[in-house]
Amino acid sequence: MTVDVLIEININKKDKTFTYFVPDNLKKDISVGKRVLVPFNKQELEGFILKINKGTSEDLKSIIKVIDEDSILNEELLLLGKTICEDNLCNLVSIYQAMLPKGYKASKKSNVKEKYVNYLSIVDEEKALNFISTSKAKKQVLILEELLGGDKELKEFSYQTVNSLIEKGLIRKYQKEEYRIKDEVREKNVHKLNEYQKEAFNKIIESKKDIVLLNGVTGSGKTEIYMALIDEVLKEGKEAIMLVPEISLTPQIISRFKEHFDENISVLHSGLSTGEKFDEYRKILRKEVKIVVGARSAVFAPFTNIGIIIIDEEHSNTYKQDHNPRYNAIEVAFLRGKTHNAKVILGSATPTIESYARAKKGYYELVKLEKRANNASLPIVNIVDMTKELKKKNRIFSDELLLNIEDRLNKKEQIILLINKRGYSSYLMCEECGEVLKCPNCDITLTYHKSSGMNRCHYCGYAESNKGICKKCNGSMRLMGYGTERVEEEIKKLFPLAKTLRMDIDTTSRKGSHEAIINKFYNHEADILIGTQMIAKGLDFPLVTLVGVINADTILNLPDFRSNEKTYDLLSQVSGRAGRSDKLGKVIIQTFNTDNYAINLSKNHDYEKFYDEEIKVRKRLYYPPYSFIALIKVGGKDFKETINESNKIASYVRNKLRKEIVLGPSVSSLSKINNIYYFEIIIKYRGKEEVRNVLNEVRSLVENNNKIKVEFDINPSSF
Ligand SMILES: [Zn+2]
Ligand SMILES: [Zn+2]
Incomplete structure (x- = not known):
């Protein structure tokens, strides 16, 4: 018997299975969808059994161990993986890995195991009762009495006393698997539909x-x-x-x-x-x-x-x-x-x-x-023109927003402020020469974080301490724009008595911190919650009657055909946080784009109207749902080489797909990340089958090209 095993080696290359010999003692444990440990290039690697073959071959290497008791990938999932792969031009092994939680993935070392807990139980009830009525060993009697009521965990008792009972043959120790999450019994809650x-x-x-x-x-x-x-x-x-x-x-x-x-x-x-x-x-x-x-x-x-x-x-x-x-x-x-x-x-x-x-x-x-x-009304939405506010020197907060915050604080109601940028400033610019501080690895501006005194890249994680001096001319750097940290600081200055909470990646990275912030706000331990878009979804705070969107334009300005849709979504979602109980909610949206339809239509909660506007734009520009989109992303270390290779790919695709629209290669919106340059080729198409075939050809052509790395994204979520 031999088996075909799929191993994760190089996920940029097409899948290839390797055949191994199954020794007699392992035959009974073999089935498709289980993990096995196999020798591979002087290493031992885990892989998935995809196929069992009859017959044998002497020169094959043997599998070392069968890891799973039962198949962890069933027939349906094995087949599903193949379909997903074909649709998205990805590797089978990477899909199988994505299907499984860590601990079940095929890896070099899987060290997650079942958790066992030691329990104690009575060996013979009659003997135990006898011991209880005759013995003077109080501690031992106490344990026996407890165990007569049912088995108990070992850790509840003194080790020494337990041992003497075990030696006497009165109790025994055994292990039981225990799930790490134990659920307390909850009161059953039955909802009735209105x-x-x-x-x-x-x-x-x-x-x-x-x-x-x-x-x-x-x-x-x-x-x-x-x-x-x-x-x-x-x-x-x-x-x-x-x-x-x-x-x-x-x-x-x-x-x-x-x-x-x-x-x-x-x-x-x-x-x-x-x-x-x-x-x-x-x-x-x-x-x-x-x-x-x-x-x-x-x-x-x-x-x-x-x-x-x-x-x-x-x-x-x-x-x-x-x-x-x-x-x-x-x-x-x-x-x-x-x-x-x-x-x-x-x-x-x-x-x-x-x-x-x-x-x-x-x-x-x-x-x-x-x-x-419960018949709560949808909140009232006001749109504030920030170009007018700027003339009054209001850079972050409009007069209207400040008045409303004050009013809610007086009424002991709660407020949510959304600013879709974390950190203190958006970017740093030299007052003398206009130089903008960028990440040395990426073509991205650095964000100043006041709490740590660092300038950080939100893409590659690069960080340097903020010296406040221009590297080019020694001029002083000015903080431009604002993020959650700055908004919180300004709010504290303006309303020193108000309690604030901040929720963004920086304050929620520790386990349980996200939950803690939500609970604190829910229990009204703070008046104002300031956060990025992670505060916009799913949360239900009955005392929130005011939502302020500090700058509605952050998403609108991204080069993405869905930017209007995403803006409308975010504004509706965050508005939905206001007035969820009997109190009427109010939303104040600050923007420099008062003419934009996504912003304007969020005012009346009229999705249907927004859809009517947006679908016209999609039709005019031949975007989904009028076409499908495929993105070919070409990355490479050398700028010139990468653009040359990208050009070759683009003309190959153009030649093969004369009926479809092929754009690029163009510099991607994030043109350099972690010292890799990126170019994008975009295909807007209708012929699904044909495009998939051509992309597969491209995939084969570049497979062994070490100068570049090519990735495919079918219907990307943004570009
Ligand atoms: Zn300068
Ligand atoms: Zn970076």
Whole structure:
């Protein structure tokens, strides 16, 4: 017997399996989808068994060890990986690795293991009772009495006393596997749907379509509908997957789900330790849970009888992995939905233009939810023209925003301020020669962080201490623009009595800190929460009646065809945080682009109107949904060589695809990162099959070109 094993060696090259001999003593443990340890170039590496072959060959190397008791990749996932690979031009091995949590990935060393706990139990009840009634050893008697009530953990008792009982043969020690996350028993919370939710729920259940778009305004109670849908699926004995953007996997959402579904749920998110992830995944493999809630990769949960896949905030770009393998979890959900004959639900207050267009055309069932739950009104939105404020020397805060902050503080209500830039300043510029301070590795400006006194690159992590002096002319450097740190400092100056909290990558990098900030704000231990867009999603704070967007233009100014859509999304999402209970909410949006339709239309919460405007632009510029987009990203150390190679690729593609639009190569929006230069070739196309073939040809052509690294991104989330 021999097996074909897939090993992760060089993910830039096409997949190749290696054949190994299976020694007799390992034959019984062999099955497809398990990991094995194999010798490879004087190393020992882990890989996945993809195929079992009869017959044998003397000169093959033998596998060393079978790692898994059961296959960790089932037939469906093995096949799914192949489809994803073909669609996205990535490696099979990288997809399989992406499907698995750390601890289950094939790696050089996998050191995550089950956690075992020592327990004690009575050997013979009669003997124990006898000992209790006759012995004078008080401590030993006490232990026996406790153990008669049931087995207990070893660590609860003195080691010496336990040992003498074991020596007497009265008790024994044994090990039991224990999950690292222990759930306290929660009070079961049953939600009742209101009439609008009930209507939407019925429409979804009755729909004959495979995919449903649930378009509900913020605060309309989409989560309640999700839970009711999952309840239905559980009744049929089936399983459910629910995806949420990483950032909205907040303690608030998790506890709502745990209250509703008890222990029947496994939650996967980046806040878990490797061991915790390993355990949660085991619960799924062992069929101890029927529901998985998690970020992008939870779409690969190894369920075998899926009844529904829900994707909340479907517009979120976190569903597309922005590094290799560049898969889109929503497309994976469609594939799995088809295999299992399960409905896929896309939920959003602001769907992507592509999804909404498909729903309007009838490819998806469109279900709308236009009323907020408990009849709260949508907040009033005011747009403030910052060009006028600048004339009054108001650089960060408009008069209107300051007046409203003061008013809410007096009323003991809470405020959220959004500034989509972390750090203190946006960039540093020399007052004498105008030189802007850039990262030495990247073509990106450095951001000053006051708390650490460092200038940092947000792309490669480079940091240097801020000397305040121009490297070119020794002039003094001026801080330009502002980030979360600066906004917090200014607020403290203006409102010295107000308590503030700041939430951005810098304040949430430690485990549990994100949760701590949310809890503090929820318990009204602070009046003002200042943060980047991570504060915009999913959070529910009843006392927040004012949301201020310090600068709505940050996303608008990015060179991305989705910049209007993303601006509209962010403004709607953050507005949705205001006035979620009985108090009316207010939103103040500060901008230099008062004419922009994305900003203006967010005022009336009118997604439909925004869609009508945006779709015209997409049509005129031949962007999705009118075309598909593929991006070829060429990176190299040498500027000249990289551009030459990029030109060659572009003309090859142009020649082969005469019907499609091929743009570039152009300097990418981040032209140099970590000393690598990047160029982009963009294809806008309709002929899916044809383009995929040509891209595969390009892939083969550049495979052995060591001067450059080429990456493909099908339907990129931004460019
Ligand atoms: Zn200078
Ligand atoms: Zn850098």
